[in-house]
Amino acid sequence: MHDMPTASPVSRAWAAGRRWLDGRTVHRHTLDLLVPLICFGLMLLDVPGVAEANESLNRFSATAVLAVGAGSLLLRRRFPWIPYVVALALLGWLHELTLMQFALYKIGRYRGRAAATMATLGYVVFAYALYLHERWPEKQADTLLEFLSLVVPIGVLAAGVGVAANRQDLVRELEVQKGRAAALHAVQQERLSVARDVHDFVGRELTLLAVRAEVLAVRARGEAHQKDFDELSDTARKAHRILNEIIVQRAREENATPGIAALAELATEGERAGSPVVLDIDPRAAALSPLRQAAVYRVVQECLTNAVKHAPGEAVRVRIELDEVYLRIEVTNGLPRSLPTKEPVSAGTGTFSMGERILSMGGTLEAGRRDGEYRVSAVLPAGV
Structure with missing residues (x-):
């Protein structure tokens, strides 16, 4: 997984570069190394100013210090607060902002919105304390408003982008899990x-x-x-x-499909929904094969669902008969006395799915209005 949000042009270019490197994706350890190197490359631009502003450092030692700071990003996945603390130290010592931007992004990316908000507030308060104590940064901000206009946007933008990337990571993970489940x-x-x-x-x-x-x-x-x-x-x-x-x-x-024994629970659910259910089941049906019982359960389940949706309050009668040759399923319910005030939510595929299931087992299914009621009738070989 890359470290930039996929919604931005930069992240798309980053992803394209990764695919170009090995035809598919950069190894995670390679990416872990690239991010600190990028940060260090940006920090090298500040080396002359850092060495000039701090008498205890020359260009070589300033480069080494900044390299250690950038190296803390190697821990960003498991311990994103470590680069943040190092960034605060560099901010207080050398007034270096580059690492802080990376650190805030990583906290938002790997710890979410609450942590990013807390880290941003901590950064702003810390920088403001420095401003009050040392008038930092003296050259860039002569007034408090100018100072805040520099410090606050840097933190909010970096953390906000990290939070957005975190959400996209969660979405991608959800998609992966849904794909696996499918x-x-x-x-x-x-x-x-x-x-x-x-x-x-x-x-x-x-x-x-x-x-x-x-x-x-x-x-x-x-x-x-x-x-x-x-x-x-x-x-x-x-x-x-x-x-x-x-x-x-x-x-x-x-x-994990229930069988004949679970029809009583279906009837109870239907009654709780306002549609009384009467079960008339041949005792021999309990000896049906699991596949036959699953077919019976699914047909009755779909019929009861349709009755609750399209004819609420109407009684439903379920009859299951069995002989040496055929298994017969019949579910009837009264027609609604008036049109519903709201159209029920329905995909319109329930009857078709029932028919496909029964047909695949060598049976037939009929559904429609008859004699003032709605009737679903299925006949299939009894099996063993």
Whole structure:
């Protein structure tokens, strides 16, 4: 991460130079060295005046002192207050302002607005005390107003730029974290998609294989191959159980999607929002695979959300039926008696997302007004 705010032309040129150096970015340790060197280069311009104003220093010793001061910037990331204290010392001794500008910027950059404000106030008070004691800087400021017009803008500008850079650092870090979260979510969704495909397609074939083997075992009853067919059926069923326990269970853990048992909590939330919810759930639904239960939960969740938004106060009935072949989900609610005073916030993609989920599992979904109520009906293979 560079040390200048990206919003300024200087920072953009700085970033371009970094990309030019190695095609992508300068190593952090290289940048840590460049900043003190830049500061020292600017301070070298003051060496003649410093040596002339201070009899205890010549040009060589003044250069060495300024080099030590600039070197304190090597600690700016972890200990930004150290360059600040050194800058105050140089300010009181040699009336040197260059390092103070860097120090205030670094405090704003690495410690934020509150620290930058405190450091700027401390710098102004310290400089004002020097002004009262030594009439510093005598040549540049003959009056207090002239003095403050020199000291205050330097501190406020340097600290303000540092605070702006700090905020941009936080924004960039947030973007990085959001990117990581999005990438992780994409990976989890891909894993869930693979698990769903394996469960739906491979699981179906394993079920057919087990049933077919049982039929052949019945036909071969009393013959030598009956035992082989029975073993084949048991193996297919065992493979299917392993499929559920390993692939599907892990997919559910990664996706963290609730199942049938969590519908009661959804109903409670709907009632708190003002829409009474009646659940009619086939007890056998609790034995559905995790992917089927996740589909049921998401459909009911979306329907209850839509009912609260578009038909507040209307009762909602949730019915889940299960037989040997199909799983049926039906959610109905009354239509609103009057138009809402404010248009509800809605992306308009909820029904589409429900349909995509059901379709991906080999089912169908219908939604719309019917017989004076709004009804969502989904039918999909029961699975195992």
